[in-house]
Amino acid sequence: MKYIVKNLPEYFKFQDKALNSPEEFWGDIASTFVWKKKWDNVLNADMVNADIKWFEGGQLNITENCIDRHLKDRGEETAIIFEPNSPTEKAQHISYNQLSVEVNKIANVLRSQGIEKGDRICIYLPMIPELAYTMLACARIGAIHSVIFAGYSSTAIASRVNDAACKMVICADGSYRGTKEINLKSLVDKALENCPSVESVLVIKRTNGEVSMQSNRDFYLEELMQETQTICKPAVMDAEDPLFILYTSGSTGTPKGMVHTTGGYMVYTAHTFANVFQYKEKDIYWCTADIGWITGHSYILYGPLLNGATTIIYEGVPSYPDHNRFWEIVEKHKVNQFYTAPTAIRSLAKQDIKHVEKHDLSSLKVLGSVGEPINVEAWNWYYHHIGKERCPIVDTWWQTETGGILISPIPFTTPTKATFATFPLLGIQPVLMDDEGVEQEGNLTSGNLCIKKPWPGIARTVWNNHQRYKDTYFSAYPGYYFSGDAALRDPAGYYRITGRVDDVVIVSGHNLGTAPIENTINEQTIVAESAIVGYPHEVKGNALFGFITLKHEISSEEQENLKTAINEAIADQIGPIAKLSKIQFTVSLPKTRSGKIMRRILRKIAANELDNLGDTSTLLNPEAVQAIIDNRTD
Numbered sequence: 001m002k003y004i005v006k007n008l009p010e011y012f013k014f015q016d017k018a019l020n021s022p023e024e025f026w027g028d029i030a031s032t033f034v035w036k037k038k039w040d041n042v043l044n045a046d047m048v049n050a051d052i053k054w055f056e057g058g059q060l061n062i063t064e065n066c067i068d069r070h071l072k073d074r075g076e077e078t079a080i081i082f083e084p085n086s087p088t089e090k091a092q093h094i095s096y097n098q099l100s101v102e103v104n105k106i107a108n109v110l111r112s113q114g115i116e117k118g119d120r121i122c123i124y125l126p127m128i129p130e131l132a133y134t135m136l137a138c139a140r141i142g143a144i145h146s147v148i149f150a151g152y153s154s155t156a157i158a159s160r161v162n163d164a165a166c167k168m169v170i171c172a173d174g175s176y177r178g179t180k181e182i183n184l185k186s187l188v189d190k191a192l193e194n195c196p197s198v199e200s201v202l203v204i205k206r207t208n209g210e211v212s213m214q215s216n217r218d219f220y221l222e223e224l225m226q227e228t229q230t231i232c233k234p235a236v237m238d239a240e241d242p243l244f245i246l247y248t249s250g251s252t253g254t255p256k257g258m259v260h261t262t263g264g265y266m267v268y269t270a271h272t273f274a275n276v277f278q279y280k281e282k283d284i285y286w287c288t289a290d291i292g293w294i295t296g297h298s299y300i301l302y303g304p305l306l307n308g309a310t311t312i313i314y315e316g317v318p319s320y321p322d323h324n325r326f327w328e329i330v331e332k333h334k335v336n337q338f339y340t341a342p343t344a345i346r347s348l349a350k351q352d353i354k355h356v357e358k359h360d361l362s363s364l365k366v367l368g369s370v371g372e373p374i375n376v377e378a379w380n381w382y383y384h385h386i387g388k389e390r391c392p393i394v395d396t397w398w399q400t401e402t403g404g405i406l407i408s409p410i411p412f413t414t415p416t417k418a419t420f421a422t423f424p425l426l427g428i429q430p431v432l433m434d435d436e437g438v439e440q441e442g443n444l445t446s447g448n449l450c451i452k453k454p455w456p457g458i459a460r461t462v463w464n465n466h467q468r469y470k471d472t473y474f475s476a477y478p479g480y481y482f483s484g485d486a487a488l489r490d491p492a493g494y495y496r497i498t499g500r501v502d503d504v505v506i507v508s509g510h511n512l513g514t515a516p517i518e519n520t521i522n523e524q525t526i527v528a529e530s531a532i533v534g535y536p537h538e539v540k541g542n543a544l545f546g547f548i549t550l551k552h553e554i555s556s557e558e559q560e561n562l563k564t565a566i567n568e569a570i571a572d573q574i575g576p577i578a579k580l581s582k583i584q585f586t587v588s589l590p591k592t593r594s595g596k597i598m599r600r601i602l603r604k605i606a607a608n609e610l611d612n613l614g615d616t617s618t619l620l621n622p623e624a625v626q627a628i629i630d631n632r633t634d
């Protein structure tokens with residue numbers, strides 16, 4: 001891999017090249033991969049019209065780069081370590097040779113089921129090796145995978161499957177999560193009652209629980225694999241052919257199916273993985289995210305495998321069978337790079353420190369954080385207790401839309417600073433905008449975080465809705481990518497992400513749009529209207545507070561029942577992660593004179609910042625604010 005940063009002068013030198021000669025810079029990196037045909041142009045982008053292409057004319061298959069090219073020299077090296085939910089079940093070490101066999105066989109199964117290049121396949125699986133195999137099998141034959149996090153409800157599955165008109169669903173019979181066993185197949189069955197595009201369902205056995213199999217539609221993957229060949233000729237993909245769709249919440253409307261394409265995503269995830277984790281041959285790398293999120297796509301699967309790394313897939317949760325599980329896994333597999341989310345750090349920091357102290361964590365070299373701002377206490381705990389003040393923390397800022405990390409320290413190069421994501425990675429030019437769209441010059445400033453130049457990993461469109469892509473990311477500041485986050489720049493030029501500026505709330509590292517939750521609540525016949533806001537939460541970072549106006553008064557017992565019904569509806573239609581932690585029934589909601597709900601004030605009330613409400617006199621109904629404050633129940 002080229003341009004791996006070893007010290008700060010080198011960082012500045014490479015950054016200069018990446019920003020001033022991006023075609024040469026990214027072309028050099030891309031040349032280290034296997035291509036069937038070299039590209040004609042490295043970059044062809046129009047940021048005003050949201051039309052971005054990298055490595056146009058190039059042809060490749062990403063699985064040849066993730067698997068085949070490693071077989072000659074490191075075929076017997078471990079590609080994936082699978083650590084099951086239960087510590088009593090043996091971990092599996094899957095070599096690159098084995099990975100190749102599994103992926104090729106499944107790819108042949110997919111072809112035999114009539115899947116062709118460009119078809120969409122929904123994958124709804126727990127964190128088991130087959131999740132990696134099936135994603136790579138899709139990529140092998142040019143099918144577009146759309147992974148849905150296996151905690152999502154039937155309604156969420158159906159809407160995503162329909163949006164992409166998936167032809168096939170791959171699921172497991174069930175999943176293990178801590179003490180729970182969840183029947184995933186029944187959730188899929190329910191979803192598919194409303195999904196006319198799906199022709200077949202492949203089922204992977206994990207729990208061996210009871211499932212109903214619909215004849216001519218549902219097949220056990222294991223059975224179909226028995227007769228298949230272990231070689232599957234990779235499809236030849238254009239660099240800009242879609243590799244996958246991954247849904248992310250927006251502040252309004254349905255989730256957006258972000259489309260990532262083949263060549264640019266490959267180059268960007270591979271390069272950023274190598275730089276941000278400073279991965280060395282034989283290192284053991286563990287990212288605790290779920291592959292159902294972008295972190296897992298880019299930094300459990302593609303980034304590590306493109307580097308020939310050993311990556312851990314952990315099926316379970318941090319608290320099972322008890323709170324030392326993460327540290328036990330670090331010790332057991334001698335993990336060198338450990339990448340997790342602030343919400344996990346906060347919940348583990350609350351436990352007795354003996355859980356950490358009884359384990360040998362001396363293998364650790366680099367610690368990572370992702371998904372939400374990390375608070376000072378969590379950063380310090382991570383640094384002192386897990387890293388023993390030896391391991392740099394890479395606080396990595398990025399998004400589903402960006403494909404890979406954009407702002408992060410380079411370990412052993414960039415001095416770290418608690419809560420700061422520090423410098424942009426190579427080729428990334430962040431800018432901070434004021435509300436008028438003026439770039440803030442110099443340091444010691446703040447504003448809305450935009451990116452000025454295209455990078456290879458950026459999502460190219462929203463599936464079936466390019467206008468929405470353009471409107472969401474390129475219209476606030478024409479010519480710039482707008483992230484939806486605010487940030488500040490300190491005197492040294494370090495960036496600190498301060499949070500979302502739209503109606504997306506990040507709960508335990510998961511993006512939740514408030515509009516779909518409000519729509520679900522408003523479906524209850526007694527509800528007149530509702531407003532959801534985030535408020536600070538000790539472990540989750542943010543939790544959801546619902547202010548809900550009812551059409552008529554009800555008894556306190558009925559109120560309790562309604563709260564339960566609302567959270568059940570949310571769990572059913574969106575997923576349990578979107579449940580409200582607090583609900584307050586209100587007589588009315590504060591509104592502007594044009595009738596818009598003043599969420600800013602509700603946010604302050606939810607956060608208990610009552611002496612800092614700002615001017616409420618211009619509201620249509622200032623009395624609503626006082627009534628809400630007077631009726632607070634906690």
Ligand code: PRX
Pocket residue numbers: 248294295369370371372373374395396397398399400401421483484485497499500506509510511
């Ligand atoms: O608000 C930022 C926050 O997570 C959002 C992106 O969420 P998602 O698309 O689900 O991707 C998460 C994993 C990359 C961002 O807009 N975020 C992500 N990383 C950080 C962060 N906020 C602060 N610091 C971070 N390191």
